[in-house]
Amino acid sequence: MENESYVKIISEWDIVEARQLGRNIAKELGFGTVDQARITTAISELARNIYLYAGEGEIHIECLHKFGRIGLKVTAMDQGPGIRDIRKVMEDGYSTSGGLGAGLPGVRRLMDNFDLISSPGKGTTIQVEKWLR
């Protein structure tokens, strides 16, 4: 297993590929079925956001080994329009109201760490991590 793998998100099929990649790596690292599904759902959401709002971008998946702990890190990046009001999209009930799915608060809940950098017009990078318990 390489230390970092990535999927280019251009079509909806790539979302599935990113999910598959994430699930495989999560499994190899020893995550249980529920956590595998959570990691996959988070990746799915991030990839779908790229597909829907930025048109294209990339999902990178890395294995983490820090302080004797094992984890998985997902980075979603795009050069899309960026997020104008970050606090708004991080608000509960904002994205789910239209059946838009988990949204970024959902991604944050599914994972252990969450970080977001976005500049309007330049793009968005989201990094999330999950640690093996």
Next chain:
Amino acid sequence: MENESYVKIISEWDIVEARQLGRNIAKELGFGTVDQARITTAISELARNIYLYAGEGEIHIECLHKFGRIGLKVTAMDQGPGIRDIRKVMEDGYSTSGGLGAGLPGVRRLMDNFDLISSPGKGTTIQVEKWLR
């Protein structure tokens, strides 16, 4: 099958008996598994309320035949302390916050019709109905 059956609620075992009675009648009337479970949950909640707040009371279950439709009616009655603020107990999020379960708003959701009469110091009567679709 008689047209009306009832269970006296005195101990926690009677809650189970009321549930069983309700489930049986619902089944006989032709309700599907999901609706059987809903009716049973509603009865369970009403019986439990009697057991917890009034000490004792009764659960009556009737078959309804009206306008060519078939239904089931549950009446929960007690001579307990009554409900002081009806608008409060019918409020969402009020009873569920402490893990108290569905509460009366839940019972209302599980069934088709809901009616409540309560006088402080005299007791409470709740009637709910569910119709076969």
Next chain:
Amino acid sequence: MDFKAILEASYREMLRRYIEESSEVALYQGQMFSRKSIEHKVSPEEIIHIHCKVLKDLFPDIQKEVLSSFDFLMEFMMDYGLAYQEHQSLRNRQFEIISEIETAASIQENLLETPVPDHDELDIGAISVPAKKMNGDFHQFVHERERISIAIADIIGKGIPAALCMSMIKYAMDSLSESTKIPKDVLEYLNKVVEGNVGSSMFITMFYGIYDSVKHLFTYAAAGHEQGFYYHSLTDTFEDLITEGIVLGVDQDVTYKQYEKRVEPGDMLVLLSDGVTESKTDEGFIERSAITDLIQTYMHLSSQEMVENIYHDIERMQNFELRDDFTLIILRRKQ
């Protein structure tokens, strides 16, 4: 042992028992236990996972395909799980907001407290009840020597925005210099304040009157406010307190007309907000005559008892749901 381990062990035991006996007891226990897992924030996809695991233990020869079907079910439940976690967080926030509104409402109540003037020759009663937590109606009594001024205002709109706007009006009223205290001047001044400060989205109706308790002369003016009543003791009849004038906040340069009324012994001034007259019952809006009927009914009581009884009657007519803030003031010249 942490809750998830307890959950798994209990689930196994309850499910085993249910499959053996098909008993209602096991189902009841299941339901009781599910509340505990809700309390412990166990999400539904975890329940599916535990169910699958327990099945595998209980039925070692279960079809592989049936087990794998649970992966699909779990995936399907994932978004339900998230919706459910969002629920927890929304509910907590909701409780926060409600307690905040309650604090604000009690600050407002403090701010607007206005004792009813006590006067040998006058009997005054007042009641003001918000439809929601915060009051968008305003009333104020000021008693200076022989003059008693009475203001009653209604912000168009209810709730928090109205309350915010009203605390400004209150402040503006307090900073009125004594010389300006002539009804039409007061309204013209407040009109400028509202126009300048509140923005185009807010309008306020207002009635302002001054009772001279030596001459028993009531001087008043109004800005688009619900008309009050005047009760003539001599003829036992009611008359509308007709006033002209546009609501505050529409136009900087409005002028208001001023009116006068000589008040005889036993006569009454009835001032109100539209929440009183526009009360909606099952039979539709109540008529203004219903209010005067109620006043007739309770006329033998003190003014304060009158306004309270009328409020309670109207509250009940509306099934205990106020659709608008309700303010009613009665001033009677004693016999």
Next chain:
Amino acid sequence: MDFKAILEASYREMLRRYIEESSEVALYQGQMFSRKSIEHKVSPEEIIHIHCKVLKDLFPDIQKEVLSSFDFLMEFMMDYGLAYQEHQSLRNRQFEIISEIETAASIQENLLETPVPDHDELDIGAISVPAKKMNGDFHQFVHERERISIAIADIIGKGIPAALCMSMIKYAMDSLSESTKIPKDVLEYLNKVVEGNVGSSMFITMFYGIYDSVKHLFTYAAAGHEQGFYYHSLTDTFEDLITEGIVLGVDQDVTYKQYEKRVEPGDMLVLLSDGVTESKTDEGFIERSAITDLIQTYMHLSSQEMVENIYHDIERMQNFELRDDFTLIILRRKQ
């Protein structure tokens, strides 16, 4: 065909495909479809029921016990289903309240709008962001001839109650007569207003300063407010703007000390609310030195760009959750 029939048919097809191929595509489709069923308010116990029914169809020889296990699972999910329905209803109510608060917030924003003064020799930047929807921080610039007055205040508390209180302060500031506009007098006057009007529950911290743009002299006083910074261009060092004085609203008869500072070219005044310095990150509260470090980082930019960049950095450090209202003003004398 109604949604439940579509759901059942699609579920069967997706599950069959998943069991055959074990493919990620089927799982993805499942997740997408589950959103639709959430939208259509299908509760989780119904999903369990459908799953069971489909299994029975797909595997006619499935163990009877396995099928009956689903009755138990369904019972267990019942309360989850109710919690989930409650979620829908709470969310709707919440949106109602939130829209009310948003209206109030936009009124407030209108009310508090204060354009940053434009001056040949000064470069001023200001940002004020509420932690919740409504701002409990206040700032105001008034530019009259050579004098630019800067007020910055913080209501102890946040949200609606603070906002209510603040609209009064704003009104009191507006009614200051020009003669009173000496920092210590302003604070002493406002102290009386707060004491008299707001009640014992509310306290306000405030900084008030006047910049004389001819003499380049900054005169200021403060009431318990978070200390600002003074940047000396010559030595490239920061100094705390130390002030003495109790918060507004505690004691009627407080007097305030007044201070002066001669501002040299390139020097900066940094005024803030405690929401800036008491930002809490994962590593604990940020140090005041973190603020001056950020100022150093962005010093090559305009004052407005500086305050905006500093805000965005601190917002991110806090995971986009502000714990308090955030107000930051920088005034720099141009080189």
